[in-house]
Amino acid sequence: MSNDSVEELWREAVEFVKTLRNIVIVTLASILILLVPTGLTKGVPLSFYLLKQSMESTVTEAVASWMRLGNSSSVTLIAGSPTGPVRVVLASALFFGILFSSPISLYLFYRYLRPALYPSERRTAVKIMLSIAGLFYGGLLYGFIVISPITIRIMLYFGAVLGVEPYINVADLYEFIVFSVLATVVGFLIPLAIYILNRVFHIDLHIRRHWRYIVVIGYAALAVLTPDPTPVTALLIMGPPLILCIAAELLASKVGKKY
Secondary structure, three states: OOHHHHHHHHHHHHHHHHHHHHHHHHHHHHHHHHOOEOOOOOOOEHHHHHHHHHHHOOOOHHHHHHOEEOOOEEOEEEOOOOOHHHHHHHHHHHHHHHHHHHHHHHHHHHHHHHHHOOHHHHHHHHHHHHHHHHHHHHHHHHHHHHHHHHHHHHHHHHHHHOOOOOEEEHHHHHHHHHHHHHHHHHHHHHHHHHHHHHHOOOOOOOHHHHHHHHHHHHHHHHHHHOOOOOHHHHHHHHHHHHHHHHHHHHHHHHHHHOO
C-alpha cells in the first residue's frame, strides 16, 4: 500500500471518528439539556415534564386507560427508594435525548458520506435515511401506544387475580416504558438491515423460508426477556418486525431483478 493510500485511509478514519464524536456530543447535549429544571416546567427537569405530559396526552391516553382494573382499582405509584425519582428523570432524559437528537445524528452521518457518493447514490442514501427515520418513529409509536399499555394491563391483571394491591415503584414503571419502547424501535430497524444485506452485500437470509424457526427462537428469547408470562407481548413485539423483514427481503429481491 502506497503512502498516499495510507494517508487517505487515515484521513477517512479521522473524519469518521469526528462524525461519531459530533453525534455523541449532540446526544449527550440533548440529554443534559433535558435534565435542566426550568420555570416553564414548574421547577422539575424538562425530561420528566415531557414524559409526564406525554403520559397524560391524548396520544398515550391508552396507557392511563389500560392501567385501570374494573371501576375502582387503580395504580398507585410510590417512590420505592430514595433513588427512584432520580432513575425516572435519567430514563426520561435518555429517552427524549435520543428522540430529539436522532434527526441531527442522521444528518451528520449523511454529511460524512455525501462527498464519497455519486448523485444517484446520494438519492439512495437519502431514501435510506428517511427509511431509518420512518422505522424509528414508527417503532416508537408502536411501542408507546401498543406494547407498553398491553403488557402493563396483563401484569396488572395477574396482580388482581392474586389479590395484590397495585402499588408500583415509579422508577420500575417509567423505566419499563422507556426501555420497552427503545427495544421496539431496535426491532423496527432490523428490516432495513435485512434490506441492505440483501441489496448491497447480496446476502439472502431466506427469512421467508425459515420464518417458522425465527418465530420459535424469537418467542423463546422474548419469553425470557419480557415480564409478561403470556405469549401476547412476545407475539406483538415480534410480529411487525418479522413482517417488515419479509417485506424488505421481497423488495430487495424485486429491485435486484431490475438491474
